[in-house]
Amino acid sequence: MSADNLRPNQPVTIYDVAAAAGVSYSTVSRVLNGFEFVKESTRVKVMDAAERLGYVANLQARGLAGGRSNIIGLLVPVLDNSYVSEVMMGIDEALARAGFNLMLFTTHRHAGKEQQYASTIASMTDGLILLVPLESPIYLNAIRERNYPHVLVDQTDESGASASVSGTNWHGAYEATQHLIMLGHRRIGVITGLLELSSARERLNGYRAALQDYAIPIDESLIVEGDYLQPRGYEAAQELLKLRERPSAIFAMNDLSALGAMDAIRESGLSIPEDISLVGFDDIPQAAITHPKLTTVRQPLVQMGRIAVRLLLEQLDHPGSPPGHETLATQLVIRASSQPPR
Amino acid sequence: MSADNLRPNQPVTIYDVAAAAGVSYSTVSRVLNGFEFVKESTRVKVMDAAERLGYVANLQARGLAGGRSNIIGLLVPVLDNSYVSEVMMGIDEALARAGFNLMLFTTHRHAGKEQQYASTIASMTDGLILLVPLESPIYLNAIRERNYPHVLVDQTDESGASASVSGTNWHGAYEATQHLIMLGHRRIGVITGLLELSSARERLNGYRAALQDYAIPIDESLIVEGDYLQPRGYEAAQELLKLRERPSAIFAMNDLSALGAMDAIRESGLSIPEDISLVGFDDIPQAAITHPKLTTVRQPLVQMGRIAVRLLLEQLDHPGSPPGHETLATQLVIRASSQPPR
DNA sequence: AGGCGTTTTGCAAGCGCTTGCAAAATGTGC
DNA sequence: GCACATTTTGCAAGCGCTTGCAAAACGCCT
Incomplete structure (x- = not known):
């Protein structure tokens, strides 16, 4: 045309x-x-x-001249991670609808240069979405100083100074644990995320609360700290399987860890769910293709991405207004990896 | 002042x-x-x-003033796709090492506006990597007109005017087919990608060549066109299973399709690999977590991303030079989803 | 028709940076 | 010590756009 x-x-x-x-x-x-x-x-x-x-x-010119560049930045830790991909999908979709472009930044390889990296990002974008559990404090400092519009995904912000979206971590973990308890499990091992992360702590608290509510004593040896990644999930599961009194179920606090655990369990000659029930968290696409399919706590990842964008655009449109916070409901998805203990 | x-x-x-x-x-x-x-x-x-x-x-200023913005664009069709993620990882890594930033563009939602979208991209980046099988011709026109530095990933460029990286599609498919033939299979169903894509055609040719070399007559009803996505893989497999003379093996020409096929096969009460052998293509991470693990043709996806970056940077550094083309070797990875027919 | 308050519009001054060109500094040979 | 070739450096002019300010148009009133 x-x-x-x-x-x-x-x-x-x-x-x-x-x-x-x-x-x-x-x-x-x-x-x-x-x-x-x-x-x-x-x-x-x-x-x-x-x-x-x-x-x-020409967006560069527009940005330079002080207008909006219509570019927002997304800072992620890694790319080969379904969790990240799903959230990105939601972000991309919402951004496209609002006429914004996306600039992708990864945190790795920038150790020690976060401040400058943050400056660069700020010089090119109108706002930033942080999907970076670990390094986030460093970036946040640099970013808050400039009073730069931003949103945290899946992180509770203590100070309330940053907008944020997350799932009902506590509740999701409570439900998952409850599900296993109702099936009859009493020794439920758990593989957490890095406990520096608020989501990991909240989920662990949910787990503890459920045990308490059902009057099941908490055995600290059943709690193994992981890092939300598959290799560590594998190792953590091995540790749990080595316990003198083996758990009859394992709750991996994200699906990637569960995938790792699945390997470890299978490798040790046990089968899921006959010998050990396994429950994950997130409901990434892989959860539905494993064999057996994984029981998990669904987080509306795509929607989280969409909402992150909404919160960010709100900040851009109303510079003065206080940052928004949204918590989205999780949902227990029962599949084939959990059943009553023998 | x-x-x-x-x-x-x-x-x-x-x-x-x-x-x-x-x-x-x-x-x-x-x-x-x-x-x-x-x-x-x-x-x-x-x-x-x-x-x-x-x-x-300030990269915007630098870009505006005519220097390099040190931003390169990546155009992808979708995000929730391991194939895409893997290549992106390689791209991101190589770009970070070279001090470049990444701007991510998705093609969907821009139907009919490709020209303008291409202009926007060009106004913001130094070069573009296209990971967009289908829409690519439209974008390519817009981009070549401006003589804009770019690289195609996994697409053969007939005209030779665009730099490109891809795997040995023909050879990989030949090997996969040969593998099944050596196992004793004679009726080998195949689920292709969209045949508009050069990679899909090349793979199909490899399949045909293998059958011919082993003097196995080609039965066109065993060839079903897919689209490299999981849902279509599911349907295509159903079609193959419905044939009067059912194939004893299916070669899905990418892993995502294979995942869909796996569901269909399992759902029809057959088991893999006892009743039907299944082979994929790509070796995305999921291929190793399915049960049984998927035999597939590995493409060095991460490396393809890295090389795409190298080819692009070469163009930026030597504006005159002819666009480079690289073809990377694929490798058959034999796992548990293939075995001799009953 | 003249006056006055409102829309609309145009001009100029940058945003932070690159780069061609010419001036300044330096070095060389004799 | 001088003329001239060679580095180094500085100035000015933009890149394409936004925006404050003031001038121009317009509308409506008396």
């Missing part, structure tokens, strides 16, 4: 559009930015010209 | 550095860009000042 006019090489600028529409460049800018005091007839003229010339805004 | 305008945001500019180092701003710019004709002593002075003030380049 691109028409007959022009220089395929040199991009069309607002000056070109202005000339074509017979108005000044600032008027074009105003039309393009939806400024209110523009006569309808000139608005139409400008839009037509822009359309006709195939004008596309 | 520059001293007093302070916004809390990013006070340090090259002007500040210049003042602190007692040189002109253009000298600072030259030092920062590694320009050769700068006296060593001033270079040191400037670097010191920059370091001391915590200077961080």
Whole structure:
């Protein structure tokens, strides 16, 4: 559909559009930015010209000049992680709908340079979504200092200064544990996330609360600290299996750990769920393709991403307003990896 | 003149550095860009000042002024796809090492606006990596017109005008088919990718060649077109299972399709590999966690990402030179999903 | 028709950086 | 010590856009 006019090489600028529409460049800018005091007839003229010339805004220039670059940044720790991918999907989708672009930053390889990295990010984006459990404090300092719009995903923010989205960690873990208890399990091993993370602590508390409510004594040797990654889940499960009094069920506090645990259990000659029940957390896509399919606590990951975007855009649109916080309900998804103990 | 305008945001500019180092701003710019004709002593002075003030380049400004923005774009079709994630990992890693940032663009939701989308991308990045099998022709037109540096991943470029990385599709498919034949299979069903994609056609040709080499007649009803996605893999497998003369093995031309096929096979009451052998392509991480583990053709996805970056940077550094093309060896990984037919 | 309050519009001044060009500094040969 | 070739450096002019300010148009009143 691109028409007959022009220089395929040199991009069309607002000056070109202005000339074509017979108005000044600032008027074009105003039309393009939806400024209110523009006569309808000139608005139409400008839009037509822009359309006709195939004008596309140069976001770098826009950003430099102090307007919005319409780019938001996403800081993630790793990429080969379904949890991350799912949240990213939601973010991307919501961003696309709002007309924003996405710039992706990974934390690794920037150790010791977080401040500068944060500055770079801030110089290029209108806001930032942090999906970075561990390093987040360092980045947060740099970012809060500048009063830069941002949202935390899956992290509780003690100070309340940052907007955030997360799941009902405590409740999800409570339900998962309760599920195993109701099935008849009494020795329930647990593989946590890094306990520096609020989500990991909350889930662990949920686990403890459930045991207490059902008057099951808590055996600290059944609690093994993991890191939400598969290899550590594998090791942690091995530790649990080595206990003199082996657990009849394991609650891995995220699915990736559960995947690792699954390997370890199978490798030790035991079978799931006959010998050991296994429950995860997150409900990443893989949870449904393992054999047996994994019972888990679903977090609405995609939606978390969408909401993160909403919270961020709210900050951009209303600079003064207090940062929003959303907590989304988790849901126990019972599949084949859990059943009553023998 | 520059001293007093302070916004809390990013006070340090090259002007500040210049003042602190007692040189002109253009000298600072030259030092920062590694320009050769700068006296060593001033270079040191400037670097010191920059370091001391915590200077961080504003990439938007740099980009606008015609320099490199040090941002490269990555265009992907979807995010919740291990294939994509793996390649992205390699890209991110190589980019980080080279000091580049990554801007992520997704194709969906931009139907009909590809030209403009391409312009936007071009206005913000130094180069583009396309991981977009289907829509790629549309984008390619827009991009080649501007003679914009870019690389195709996993697509053969007929015209040779675009740099590209891909795996040995033909050979990988040949080996996979040969593997099944050697096991004794004669009726080997196949689930292809969309045949508009060069990779899908090449793989199919490899399959055909293997059958021919072993003098096995080709039964077109055993060839079902898929789309490289899981749901379609599921359906395609169902079709194959419904044939009067059921295949004893299925070669899904990517792992995602194989995952779908696995579901379909299991659902129909048959078991893998006893009743039906299954082979995939790609070796995404999931292939190793299914039960049984999937025999597949490994593509060095992460490395493909790294090489894509290398090819792109070569173009940036040597604007004149012809686009590079790399083909990486695939490797048959035999796991548990394939065995001799009953 | 003249006056006044409101819209609309245009101009100029940057945002932080790169770069061509010319001036300044340095070095060389005699 | 001088003329000239060679580094180094600084200045100015943008890159494409936003925005404060003031001028121009317009509307409506008397």
